[in-house]
Amino acid sequence: xxxxxxxxxxxxxxxxLWFACLLAVFLLILVMSxxxxxxxxxxxxxxxGAPAGAPAFRTSAGKESVxxxxxxxxxxxxxxxxxxxxxxxxxxxYWGNVLLHLGIVLITGASLMIxxxxxxxxxxxxxxxxxxxxxxxxxxxxxVFSERFILPVTVRLDDVRAEYxxxxxxKDLATIVSIxxxxxxxxxxxxxxxxxxxxxxxxxxxxxxxxxxxxxLLSGENGKxxxxxxxxxxxxxxxxxxYGNFFIxxxxxxxxxxxxADTEKKTLEAINPLLVMRLVQSEQSIAxxxxxxxxxxxxxxxxxxxxxxYAEVSLTKGEQKPFGPYNAELVHVAPWSEVIFIKSTGxxxxxxxxxxxxxxxxxxxxxxxxxxxTQQTAQGYALSWKATKFNRFxxxxxxxxxxxLEERRES
Numbered sequence: 325x326x327x328x329x330x331x332x333x334x335x336x337x338x339x340x341l342w343f344a345c346l347l348a349v350f351l352l353i354l355v356m357s358x359x360x361x362x363x364x365x366x367x368x369x370x371x372x373g374a375p376a377g378a379p380a381f382r383t384s385a386g387k388e389s390v391x392x393x394x395x396x397x398x399x400x401x402x403x404x405x406x407x408x409x410x411x412x413x414x415x416x417x418y419w420g421n422v423l424l425h426l427g428i429v430l431i432t433g434a435s436l437m438i439x440x441x442x443x444x445x446x447x448x449x450x451x452x453x454x455x456x457x458x459x460x461x462x463x464x465x466x467x468v469f470s471e472r473f474i475l476p477v478t479v480r481l482d483d484v485r486a487e488y489x490x491x492x493x494x495k496d497l498a499t500i501v502s503i504x505x506x507x508x509x510x511x512x513x514x515x516x517x518x519x520x521x522x523x524x525x526x527x528x529x530x531x532x533x534x535x536x537x538x539x540x541l542l543s544g545e546n547g548k549x550x551x552x553x554x555x556x557x558x559x560x561x562x563x564x565x566x567y568g569n570f571f572i573x574x575x576x577x578x579x580x581x582x583x584x585a586d587t588e589k590k591t592l593e594a595i596n597p598l599l600v601m602r603l604v605q606s607e608q609s610i611a612x613x614x615x616x617x618x619x620x621x622x623x624x625x626x627x628x629x630x631x632x633x634y635a636e637v638s639l640t641k642g643e644q645k646p647f648g649p650y651n652a653e654l655v656h657v658a659p660w661s662e663v664i665f666i667k668s669t670g671x672x673x674x675x676x677x678x679x680x681x682x683x684x685x686x687x688x689x690x691x692x693x694x695x696x697x698t699q700q701t702a703q704g705y706a707l708s709w710k711a712t713k714f715n716r717f718x719x720x721x722x723x724x725x726x727x728x729l730e731e732r733r734e735s
Contacts, residue, residue, distance in 0.1 A: 336465045339439055344468050347436040354432055358425040368418040368693075370402050372410065379722055380708035382701065383729040390698060390705050393728045397721070399696055407700035413721075414691040417712065423684030427677045434673030442466075442668040443473035448555055449481035449501070450537040451658040475665060477524050478504040482512065484534055484659035488592050492561050499530045499661045515663065527671075531662025533557055535566065536583065538599050539656040542572065545649060550574050554581050554599075555660050563589045565600070577603040577634060577648075587640055596640060597657060603634040603648045694718055696725070 333340035383390065391401070391411075399411035446463040447455055457475045464473055480502045487495040499515040505524060513521045515530035522528075535557040542550040552572045559566040565582040572579060580602040586594035635648030644653040692713035699706045707729075709722040 339442065339465055339467045339470075341468050344436060344439045347432060347439060351429065351432045351436060354425060354429045358422065358429055361422045361425050365418045365422050369412070369415050372403060372405065379710075379719075380706060381726045381729075382704060382706050383726075384704040385729050386704070387700070390707070390729065393725060394696060397725055397728075399694075409698045411696045411698065413694040414687075415693055417687050417691040417693040420684045420686075420688030420691075423680050423687060425684075427679070427681030427684060429677075430680060431674050431677035434670035434677060437670035437673070438467070438668055440467050440469045441670070442666065443470045444667075445473045445475070445665045446531065447479070447663050447665070448533075448660055449479070449663055450553065450555070450660040451481055451483060454478060454480040473665075473667065475526075476506065477526075479663070480504075481661065481663070484661045486534065486558065486593070492592055497530065497534065499534070499663060501528075501663065503528075525667060527666045527668065529664040529666070531664050533662040535660060536585075536597055537658050537660040538581070538583070538597075538654060539658075540572075540599075540601070541653045541655050542575065542647065542650040543653070548574070550650075552579075554579070556581060556583055559583070559585050559592065562586060562592050575650075577605055580604050595657075599639045599654055599657075600636070601639070601647065601652065602636045605632045605634055689713070692718075694721065696722075 329335070332342070337343055385393075391409075394401075394411045398413045400413070400415060401409055402412050402415055403410040444463075444465045445461040448462050449455060455475070456478055461473070466473055482500040482502055483498075485496075485498040485500070487497075489495050497516060498519075500512060501515060502510050502512045503521075503524070504510045511523075513523075513528070515521065515528065517530070520527055520529050535555065538554040538556070540552050540554055542552075544550070550572050552570065554568060554570055556568040557566050562585060565584050567580070567582045570579045570581060582600050584598045585592045587596050587598045588594075637645045637647040637652050639645060639652060639654040641654055641657050644651060646652070692711060694711045695709065697708045707726075709725075711718045
């Protein structure tokens with residue numbers, strides 16, 4: 325299934341061509357729906373639409389008096405037809421659905437722009453390590469129309485500071501980076517939980533992964549040296565290790581490593597970690613048939629891979645010890661952290677879209693229109709009233725208007 329998985333892009337759905345096409349179809353449908361909603365809102369705002377069976381009363385007051393009372397009550401004239409008129413309080417409430425659709429259109433359009441043009445890069449930086457523009461990423465994801473993501477700045481990791489609660493849960497995590505732009509100006513930034521940097525046309529986040537980097541030097545009997553930097557995530561508990569598997573170029577073994585944050589296992593904030601390494605020779609040709617079942621002409625076999633542990637060593641910073649056919653030295657230990665860089669166009673459109681959606685919802689539910697229809701009669705005016713939502717909640721509003729006009733209710 326791996327080729328299918330790769331072809332469909334299930335590891336980066338948001339930046340695949342088929343997802344962009346899907347967004348484009350949704351966008352077209354939403355635009356058509358929004359146009360229809362605009363037409364409906366215009367009819368509701370400026371249409372005639374006299375209510376049938378709505379509360380009504382008659383008054384002998386003149387046109388100026390009627391309109392003055394309605395205006396004072398917040399009603400706006402939206403239509404006149406000779407001797408009749410239509411007055412609406414909060415007519416913008418009719419446009420709540422339009423704003424809702426416009427917000428969704430904006431979000432979908434911005435998402436499409438992001439899917440087509442966004443670039444994301446992830447780095448694992450070790451303290452004092454400098455990343456230069458054009459160097460390879462640990463993970464790089466680009467949009468359909470994006471080219472290779474090259475940073476316009478140079479980044480150096482200065483420090484990683486983690487604080488813990490007594491339960492060993494993370495209290496705060498800060499990643500200190502220095503960024504140098506093309507003019508040579510260097511600025512230091514403090515990344516952390518809910519602390520991102522929005523500069524240089526980039527959004528820079530602290531990733532969730534961090535730990536310690538172990539600079540290991542293996543010396544063979546022939547004097548040849550093999551060096552590697554083992555990046556292992558920070559243990560979750562002070563008395564438990566975290567693990568990593570590594571292949572060092574030139575060595576016919578896999579190195580299985582684990583480390584405790586503190587040699588004495590008393591804290592996660594210590595600067596004297598304990599590294600334990602094993603040389604493992606994986607024998608893929610050796611397998612045990614642990615379970616055999618026969619049924620309907622089929623054999624079901626569960627295979628387990630054997631591993632031969634060739635050597636093991638425990639090291640603290642600066643120590644040297646024999647390690648199988650090698651001499652192992654833990655030269656240096658430094659913190660490392662995950663940093664994420666995003667170059668994106670359209671994110672502001674998504675936030676603006678959500679703001680417009682909230683406005684649409686507010687207009688619809690908190691500012692429902694109320695309508696009064698006036699009809700001139702021989703004795704004065706007949707007025708009828710209705711609310712588009714929550715009719716009983718706003719009934720008193722109509723009563724106050726009728727009292728102001730010294731109404732005479734219909735029988």
